Amino acid sequence: AQSVTQLGSHVSVSEGALVLLRCNYSSSVPPYLFWYVQYPNQGLQLLLKYTSAATLVKGINGFEAEFKKSETSFHLTKPSAHMSDAAEYFCAVTPRDNNDMRFGAGTRLTVKP
Amino acid sequence: EAGVTQFPSHSVIEKGQTVTLRCDPISGHDNLYWYRRVMGKEIKFLLHFVKESKQDESGMPNNRFLAERTGGTYSTLKVQPAELEDSGVYFCASSQDIGLAAADYNEQFFGPGTRLTVL
Numbered sequence: 001a002q003s004v005t006q007l008g009s010h011v012s013v014s015e016g017a018l019v020l021l022r023c024n025y026s027s028s029v030p031p032y033l034f035w036y037v038q039y040p041n042q043g044l045q046l047l048l049k050y051t052s053a054a055t056l057v058k059g060i061n062g063f064e065a066e067f068k069k070s071e072t073s074f075h076l077t078k079p080s081a082h083m084s085d086a087a088e089y090f091c092a093v094t095p096r097d098n099n100d101m102r103f104g105a106g107t108r109l110t111v112k113p
Numbered sequence: 114e115a116g117v118t119q120f121p122s123h124s125v126i127e128k129g130q131t132v133t134l135r136c137d138p139i140s141g142h143d144n145l146y147w148y149r150r151v152m153g154k155e156i157k158f159l160l161h162f163v164k165e166s167k168q169d170e171s172g173m174p175n176n177r178f179l180a181e182r183t184g185g186t187y188s189t190l191k192v193q194p195a196e197l198e199d200s201g202v203y204f205c206a207s208s209q210d211i212g213l214a215a216a217d218y219n220e221q222f223f224g225p226g227t228r229l230t231v232l
Binding site (some may be wrong): 038042043044049090092098101102103106 | 116117148161221
């Protein structure tokens, strides 16, 4: 069975600082991996996804993530945080042969002025 | 094009009452999923419909939960009788038929969720 672990339920950064949200997955075969963002009172929005093309994936709003098979990781980064990035971020995984998605517990990102 | 919609956005009920949540997927999407997030925990898969059939209902907590998708369009999730631990946010998502885009992943599009509070 697949699963993901997000390290840190809360992350706080200053505006302009690097954002790093950690995600490690557990899967017997390389899965599909995703990062979703949830802004207050909104649904989940896909930030980016890894589906076996390039290991460095670029998403919306300046975010990117790198799939590292050796580390079973898919950490999310953004070079410079903006106030509008404050939200909750979820890492997720699905197997390649079906769409049944499994999520991490989420990381709430706070951006300080 | 309209996204996934869910109704109601919020529901507050007392323990023992019945609540029905509704999800309208994106038109043409055969796959419909229900997820739940209990406060502070991860978003958990509940079940997956392909058209009107239940493909996977392994995540349904117990028999107080009943999901239906008559006609393969919208879906309802009924909780009867509701218990305190059922409180949380219930998300619905939809995606196209996997077979239509086998070379790539079929993105799941999520609705805004229904926040259920059981008192």
